[in-house]
Amino acid sequence: MTIVYIIVFLILLSAVVGSLSAAPWVPTKGKDVGRMIDLANIKSGDKVYDLGCGDGRLVFASTKGGAKAVGVEIFVLPYLYAKIRSFFVPGSKIKYGNFFRQDITDADVVFIFLMEKSYHKILDKFNKELKPGARVVIYCWPIKEWEDKLIEKNKPREVDLPIYSYVV
Numbered sequence: 393m394t395i396v397y398i399i400v401f402l403i404l405l406s407a408v409v410g411s412l413s414a415a416p417w418v419p420t421k422g423k424d425v426g427r428m429i430d431l432a433n434i435k436s437g438d439k440v441y442d443l444g445c446g447d448g449r450l451v452f453a454s455t456k457g458g459a460k461a462v463g464v465e466i467f468v469l470p471y472l473y474a475k476i477r478s479f480f481v482p483g484s485k486i487k488y489g490n491f492f493r494q495d496i497t498d499a500d501v502v503f504i505f506l507m508e509k510s511y512h513k514i515l516d517k518f519n520k521e522l523k524p525g526a527r528v529v530i531y532c533w534p535i536k537e538w539e540d541k542l543i544e545k546n547k548p549r550e551v552d553l554p555i556y557s558y559v560v
């Protein structure tokens with residue numbers, strides 16, 4: 393029985409670590425996944441990252457046009473779900489770990505849906521690692537420091553959450 397408690401504790405701990413690090417697991421609404429993908433303008437052969445990929449929904453949707461997509465997730469439950477699903481989705485890869493340690497220098501597109509409190513750290517990473525021309529697509533909260541890089545804001549109706557697309 394002790395082993396079960398330890399496993400449950402470790403799973404919960406991974407959720408807490410993710411929440412404190414950048415955001416809790418709140419999936420992008422199903423109907424908004426398509427809006428994210430459209431805004432990202434993904435082309436065949438592109439390398440796509442979802443930093444904090446949850447159940448991998450953006451990763452799997454990204455591969456449809458022939459792109460390679462990588463998701464990195466720290467919360468064990470959605471990670472396991474996404475990992476198993478990735479075996480059946482060509483072009484997708486799901487990694488366990490802290491996305492701040494993920495090299496994204498080859499990224500053509502990066503998705504994030506994170507809390508604003510993590511932006512100063514993620515911005516530092518983007519400024520160091522993203523190549524010119526890379527696109528960053530963000531759900532909900534804009535990067536205020538990147539106003540000059542904003543190419544599109546998508547919010548078709550009052551009830552919709554905004555999505556921001558940037559080019560580095």
Ligand SMILES: C[S@@+](CC[C@H](N)C(=O)[O-])C[C@H]1O[C@@H](n2cnc3c(N)ncnc32)[C@H](O)[C@@H]1O
Nearest residue numbers: 410414417418419420444445446466467490491
């Ligand atoms: C708001 S959810 C977004 C999930 C997914 N990108 C989507 O759009 O459906 C943020 C995710 O980031 C994960 N996360 C937070 N900090 C992380 C970190 N440092 N490394 C990896 N994943 C992290 C959380 O566990 C959570 O699943």
